[in-house]
Amino acid sequence: MPSRGLVLLWPAGSVLPKNNYFRQEAGMIKRRGTTKMGNPDWASYTLGVFICLSCSGIHRNIPHLSKVKSVRLDEWDGAQVEFMASTGNTAMRAKYESEIPPFYYKPTFSDCLLLREQWIRAKYERKEFIYIEKQEPYSAGYREGFLWKRGRDNGQFLTRKFVLSEREGALKYYNKNDAKDPKAIMKIEHLNATFQPGKIGNPHGLQITYLKDNSTRNIFIYHEDGKEMVDWFNAIRAARFHYLQVAFPGASNADLVPKLSRNYLKEGYMEKTGPKQTEGFKKRWFTMDDRRLMYFKDPLDAFARGEVFIGSKENSYKVLEGLPPPTQGNHWPHGITIVTPDRKFLFACETETEQQEWISAFQKVIGRPMLPQEYAVEAHFKHKP
Structure with missing residues (x-):
């Protein structure tokens, strides 16, 4: 031996x-x-x-x-x-x-x-x-092809031409093959991509978000070929990586890579009430995307019904278990209160497990100091009509 x-x-x-x-x-x-x-x-x-x-x-x-x-x-x-x-x-x-x-x-x-x-x-x-040389499909700085995209209004998936260009700093898609003008231009600066197979109902489903008039816009796409879809995902990450290298010339790869794409901290249904807290609670789909808490009527909606900025504890944001008395109108028993400098937001979860998971997600965000650029985002939320 x-x-x-x-x-x-x-x-x-x-x-x-x-x-x-x-x-x-x-x-x-x-x-x-x-x-x-x-x-x-x-x-x-x-x-x-x-x-x-x-x-x-x-x-x-x-x-x-x-x-x-x-x-x-x-x-x-x-x-x-x-x-x-x-x-x-x-x-x-x-x-x-x-x-x-x-x-x-x-x-x-x-x-x-x-x-x-x-x-x-x-x-x-x-x-x-x-x-x-085998990395060219996602590292060349330019990519175009046809992907199945979910329609904003009818929910049907139809093929659309997509073009990603690092030089132009944008991802575009076209409603018609011979169209000269794109239906949407998504700036690489504000682009995010995350795989959502369960939510989209396809094992290759990818959710892309971008900012339109400083509000989040969702599009949902897939391709029959799994390699094709992952190549698109990594091409988007490559484009963002090269953009961030120019935007932050002194930053290391270790600083930039976590910013290339992000999965959501938490998603799921909760009930919410309005700002006066007198109207009934309504069931909504919530997505916690960094400091943006968005809610939708349906998980596959293109636009959020509303967005809430979640700041840090140093700026008087906090999360509380339960609802303030004498809150009424919630069907689900496990309440959450988000306290911001301007108002309180009231939510209710169906189970205690969901409640604790949401509270944990909120605490992660609130416990993290705000970056300088996040103060500008907070100011925009405060001035929203």
Whole structure:
């Protein structure tokens, strides 16, 4: 037996003992990167990497690329153990991620299936992060193509031509193939993209938001080809990355990358009442997008019915559990009160779990000091008619 402290020549057909190289390696991976990987109790014995249960299902769907076994339950022969010991996640990351662009989104185990699958295929199957020329679909600075877009009024998905141009600093779409003028021009400066498969009802569904007259506008798109949709997503991130590099010339990649796109802090239904707090509570879909709390009649509405700016505790914003007495009209029992310098906003949740999740989301925002540019946004909200 080798004297390296690794089990390399385990008898064929045997089940590995509890205290072995596999357990130790998986444990080290879990301790090093719990935000990127769940419990790494599985391994691809053809790629030589440990993976979590969530990603093991993706690996099983691409058997020409990856063959999977359980570290704890399956039998391993000596050759497989030796290969795993000679490779491992660190070595394979150095090989397959040697040329990964800073703007490319690296999914976590909690991201949607599409992002995780396309990351695995890009990394191991297409080898996009080894050969830079394979990154052109999302790094060229210009992209155009046809995507299915949900109609603002009728809710039908129709094909629309989209054009993303870093040089023009905008994403555009056209209602007709031969149209000279775009239906909408979305400035890269205010653009955000987030995958919403459950909300849109399509596994490749992407929600794009931008500001129109300083109010949020939503559009919902998808493409039948998962790679095409993820390429669009990363092209948008690339365009924003290059814009921010110019806007903030002294900023590091570590400062810029978190600003390229953002998932919503929290979404879901709550009830709300009006500013006089005498009218009845109405059920609305709420989205917490950074410091903008928006509410919609329907989750797929193009425009919000209203927006609330959520500032910081230093500026007299706070969240309270419950509703002030003698509030009436709410059907759901679990209240939340948002206190701002100008007024109180009253909401009600159906369950205590939802209430606590919303309060936690509000506390995260309120507990974060406001940036200088956010004061201008706050001032705009205060002067809204």
